[in-house]
Amino acid sequence: MRVRQLSKPAAGTALACALLMGGWFAGPVSGRAGAASHVDAPSTFADPPRDGSDLYAFTSPEAPDTVTIATDYHPLQLPGNAVTLYPFMTDTRYEIHADSSGDGRPEVTYRYTFRTQDKRPSGTAAAVTAPVRSLADKAVVFRQTYTLEELRPGKPARTLVDQGAVAPSYAGSRLMPDYDALRKDATKTLPGGGRSYVGQIADSFLFNIGPYAKIRFGIPLVPEINPVSLLNANTMTLQVPKQALAFKGDPRRNPVIGIWATASRRTVDVQGGEEAAYAQVSRMGQPHVLETMFPDSLPVVGVPGGLSDQFQTRSPAQDGDWGAMIKQFREPFAPRNISFATGAAAPANPRTDLVDFFMNGVEKVTTFSVNQDVDRAAVRPAEVLRLNMSTPVSKSPHRETLFEGDPEGYPNGRRFVDDADAIQMRALMGGLLGAETGFLTRNNLIKTPPKPSTGTFPYRPLPH
Amino acid sequence: MTGKTIKTLGALGRRPAATGLACVVVGAVTAGLLSLSPDAPPRPAHGNPAASAAAQDVPAQIDARRAWLREHPKDATVWAGLALGYLEQARRTADFSYYGRAEKALKRSLSLRPGNVTALVGMGTLANARHDFAAAERWGEQARRAEPGNWTVYPVLADAYTQLGAYPKATAAVQRLLDLKPGVAAFTRAGYELEMQGRTDAAEGALRRALEDAAVPAERAFCLHRLGELDWERGRPEQAYARYEEALRADPGAHAALAARAKAHAALGRTEAALTDYRTVTERVPLPEYVLAYGEFLDSLGRKDEARLQYEVLRAQIRLLEGQGAGDDLTLGLFEADHGDPAVAVRKLTAEWSRRKSALVADALAWALHRSGRSAEAAEYAAAAAQLGWRPASFAYHRGEIERALGRKDEARRLLAAALKTNPHFSPLDAPAARKALGGIS
Numbered sequence: 001m002r003v004r005q006l007s008k009p010a011a012g013t014a015l016a017c018a019l020l021m022g023g024w025f026a027g028p029v030s031g032r033a034g035a036a037s038h039v040d041a042p043s044t045f046a047d048p049p050r051d052g053s054d055l056y057a058f059t060s061p062e063a064p065d066t067v068t069i070a071t072d073y074h075p076l077q078l079p080g081n082a083v084t085l086y087p088f089m090t091d092t093r094y095e096i097h098a099d100s101s102g103d104g105r106p107e108v109t110y111r112y113t114f115r116t117q118d119k120r121p122s123g124t125a126a127a128v129t130a131p132v133r134s135l136a137d138k139a140v141v142f143r144q145t146y147t148l149e150e151l152r153p154g155k156p157a158r159t160l161v162d163q164g165a166v167a168p169s170y171a172g173s174r175l176m177p178d179y180d181a182l183r184k185d186a187t188k189t190l191p192g193g194g195r196s197y198v199g200q201i202a203d204s205f206l207f208n209i210g211p212y213a214k215i216r217f218g219i220p221l222v223p224e225i226n227p228v229s230l231l232n233a234n235t236m237t238l239q240v241p242k243q244a245l246a247f248k249g250d251p252r253r254n255p256v257i258g259i260w261a262t263a264s265r266r267t268v269d270v271q272g273g274e275e276a277a278y279a280q281v282s283r284m285g286q287p288h289v290l291e292t293m294f295p296d297s298l299p300v301v302g303v304p305g306g307l308s309d310q311f312q313t314r315s316p317a318q319d320g321d322w323g324a325m326i327k328q329f330r331e332p333f334a335p336r337n338i339s340f341a342t343g344a345a346a347p348a349n350p351r352t353d354l355v356d357f358f359m360n361g362v363e364k365v366t367t368f369s370v371n372q373d374v375d376r377a378a379v380r381p382a383e384v385l386r387l388n389m390s391t392p393v394s395k396s397p398h399r400e401t402l403f404e405g406d407p408e409g410y411p412n413g414r415r416f417v418d419d420a421d422a423i424q425m426r427a428l429m430g431g432l433l434g435a436e437t438g439f440l441t442r443n444n445l446i447k448t449p450p451k452p453s454t455g456t457f458p459y460r461p462l463p464h
Numbered sequence: 465m466t467g468k469t470i471k472t473l474g475a476l477g478r479r480p481a482a483t484g485l486a487c488v489v490v491g492a493v494t495a496g497l498l499s500l501s502p503d504a505p506p507r508p509a510h511g512n513p514a515a516s517a518a519a520q521d522v523p524a525q526i527d528a529r530r531a532w533l534r535e536h537p538k539d540a541t542v543w544a545g546l547a548l549g550y551l552e553q554a555r556r557t558a559d560f561s562y563y564g565r566a567e568k569a570l571k572r573s574l575s576l577r578p579g580n581v582t583a584l585v586g587m588g589t590l591a592n593a594r595h596d597f598a599a600a601e602r603w604g605e606q607a608r609r610a611e612p613g614n615w616t617v618y619p620v621l622a623d624a625y626t627q628l629g630a631y632p633k634a635t636a637a638v639q640r641l642l643d644l645k646p647g648v649a650a651f652t653r654a655g656y657e658l659e660m661q662g663r664t665d666a667a668e669g670a671l672r673r674a675l676e677d678a679a680v681p682a683e684r685a686f687c688l689h690r691l692g693e694l695d696w697e698r699g700r701p702e703q704a705y706a707r708y709e710e711a712l713r714a715d716p717g718a719h720a721a722l723a724a725r726a727k728a729h730a731a732l733g734r735t736e737a738a739l740t741d742y743r744t745v746t747e748r749v750p751l752p753e754y755v756l757a758y759g760e761f762l763d764s765l766g767r768k769d770e771a772r773l774q775y776e777v778l779r780a781q782i783r784l785l786e787g788q789g790a791g792d793d794l795t796l797g798l799f800e801a802d803h804g805d806p807a808v809a810v811r812k813l814t815a816e817w818s819r820r821k822s823a824l825v826a827d828a829l830a831w832a833l834h835r836s837g838r839s840a841e842a843a844e845y846a847a848a849a850a851q852l853g854w855r856p857a858s859f860a861y862h863r864g865e866i867e868r869a870l871g872r873k874d875e876a877r878r879l880l881a882a883a884l885k886t887n888p889h890f891s892p893l894d895a896p897a898a899r900k901a902l903g904g905i906s
Binding site (some may be wrong): 047265266268279303309313 | 614615616635639644647669670
């Protein structure tokens with residue numbers, strides 16, 4: 001079967017190209033341009049401004065009593081120019097949730113909402129009409145501001161940022177000779193400690209299409225390139241004190257948290273309610289989980305309404321009861337592909353080690369049993385990005401983290417330098433069961449994110 | 465503010481070739497990968513017409529799926545996808561011979577993988593298209609039991625329950641769809657739902673949001689046509705006309721917008737333009753409702769012979785549709801009541817009422833009873849039709865005439881005036897009749 005498949009690549013390629021082009025060009029026509037590099041659920045894919053592409057969480061290197069949580073949206077933005085603009089949506093709540101009790105429900109949620117002021121002359125696209133070095137400049141004619149609220153169950157919402165400025169999409173070096181200055185204008189200090197930056201960045205995703213092809217399709221010898229390496233994304237990068245995140249405000253006794261990010265869109269109430277309801281349309285926890293574990297996750301070949309679409313609308317609290325999702329971890333499709341592409345032997349199903357890896361955490365490191373004050377009986381399995389806030393910042397971080405003796409980084413939070421696909425590939429091939437997996441990824445050519453992080457908040461590389 | 469936002473999004477839409485280039489690069493890479501895969505082959509998109517996710521080139525998609533299935537005849541998902549492509553094509557071209565092909569493909573899919581939700585949704589969509597709403601409900605409920613979190617189930621259920629007159633269930637299905645997948649499929653259905661509740665402004669708001677999301681010409685045209693209909697029903701033919709025009713600019717093949725533009729031309733006194741549009745649309749897509757509207761317009765111009773010819777076409781067309789399992793007893797009933805045999809209309813519509821208790825059927829049955837001289841019985845059904853918040857001019861006219869026949873003058877006067885106030889142009893034959901009747905009530 002494989003041989004036959006491989007013997008007819010030309011026709012297949014042409015067909016797939018045609019289909020993909022059809023799907024991806026639907027965007028620009030509609031005013032929703034671009035395509036998610038981090039190919040996601042079939043439906044979210046069609047909606048880049050609300051398509052969460054990456055979630056990072058790590059102890060801030062130069063402020064170790066804080067955690068930085070970065071949520072990136074709308075990937076595949078073009079390098080800076082005067083005719084493209086990638087605003088945040090004003091009918092959407094972009095939220096970061098942190099669960100510190102382990103029940104899959106947030107103890108705290110940070111909610112970003114946006115407003116737009118558009119005074120652009122008609123027919124122009126850039127956010128500025130003349131070169132600017134400051135967001136206060138009158139030549140900034142397209143502005144977005146945001147409100148950041150902290151929500152805790154049973155307590156009134158607390159506004160952390162009111163009318164915070166968003167750094168507009170980079171319009172090129174002529175109109176924005178010093179984007180870093182604009183970015184400083186768009187960085188806010190939070191009451192009680194912490195900071196927030198909202199704007200454009202160079203995409204930080206350490207992605208390598210070569211190994212990904214092995215995981216997803218079982219194809220060896222695909223050139224190693226990072227397709228997002230020249231593209232930008234939008235970010236909400238948030239730094240908050242560890243006390244704000246930890247259970248009972250005590251990061252020493254309760255250092256483990258579970259983080260996920262959602263985008264919820266204002267919908268319509270047809271049942272007579274006055275309040276506009278919000279519907280969750282995007283969810284992200286650990287990197288590339290859908291792409292690596294859900295067979296129906298790709299655009300075009302994906303099934304609208306299928307598992308990946310359903311994942312986007314669900315809450316981690318429901319994960320433990322969602323047999324269809326657990327099955328993806330117990331009986332993963334990827335190890336067979338990797339075996340085919342590399343010759344390595346895959347462990348036999350069922351893969352309880354993968355269920356643990358994705359839904360319970362690493363024993364004694366990121367499982368909620370580490371937290372001394374939580375009710376163990378209430379802890380639920382959930383696909384979230386776990387972080388042990390007591391893990392010190394590594395002096396010499398390694399991109400393959402726990403497999404290479406670095407206790408920090410994915411699956412213990414996620415840093416920009418972590419190679420999530422390589423780590424998942426090793427886990428899929430039994431790396432957590434003691435199998436030798438280093439050879440699978442050792443010779444990868446891409447070892448770093450496309451553009452290095454800056455040393456201080458917001459850490460994100462300036463847009464291309 | 466809202467207008468500004470819309471403008472912004474519009475401006476963003478005209479993004480230049482650079483975005484396309486990015487798509488090509490990434491697309492080519494992914495496409496290459498897909499085509500080489502041993503296990504996840506370059507399967508053609510299965511699409512979903514309810515969502516219009518696959519609203520690009522439908523014939524090309526059908527061809528791609530058929531080509532795929534020649535090599536992989538056991539791929540249940542693509543069989544279901546092929547059927548959904550046929551159904552979308554049937555909807556766009558009104559060529560209902562696609563229904564038979566869709567059914568065959570769906571049965572194949574279900575025999576390969578019994579109970580697969582894509583095929584169940586396809587069966588439900590097909591049943592709705594064939595006006596077999598009870599069957600659509602069964603398929604939709606079966607799909608919902610299998611995957612309650614799958615949003616593609618809810619358009620089928622919403623449409624089926626609406627047409628069955630099970631309005632609370634329809635409302636719940638639309639809400640569930642909105643909560644799972646706020647997008648074109650949900651917002652357009654919300655528009656219809658709110659319109660039926662009599663919340664016309666909210667309906668317009670929902671349709672505007674659908675329009676903002678509409679990704680392809682066919683979707684845009686659909687939303688614009690529906691927005692035009694809201695204007696039309698509120699007696700604003702000029703605004704409605706502009707919407708229909710815009711819809712046709714977006715998608716010249718949007719036959720519903722063309723038929724609607726014909727009636728707007730007529731209302732605005734542009735008889736020749738109206739006749740041209742009616743001729744074009746009935747030649748291209750002879751749906752019974754378009755042919756009936758054309759015939760009635762000719763009738764209203766005193767061109768009785770030509771009108772009679774269209775009525776003959778209508779009868780033939782309905783027989784043809786019945787042969788394809790897609791009868792339209794509602795249009796046929798209204799036609800028989802006005803231009804044929806009211807007794808036949810009563811028989812057809814009574815049968816239809818036994819199948820579904822929708823406001824549209826109640827109104828049509830009331831009218832048929834009245835035209836058969838059974839106005840007292842008609843009054844009950846007319847009241848049933850008015851139970852929703854929805855108040856189209858034609859309902860008020862029918863009810864007004866029934867009240868007039870029963871000698872209840874005040875009520876008749878009120879209803880006839882309401883019909884003309886809601887939409888003075890609601891029908892080329894009935895609006896003048898309403899005016900005459902109103903003048904005649906002493």
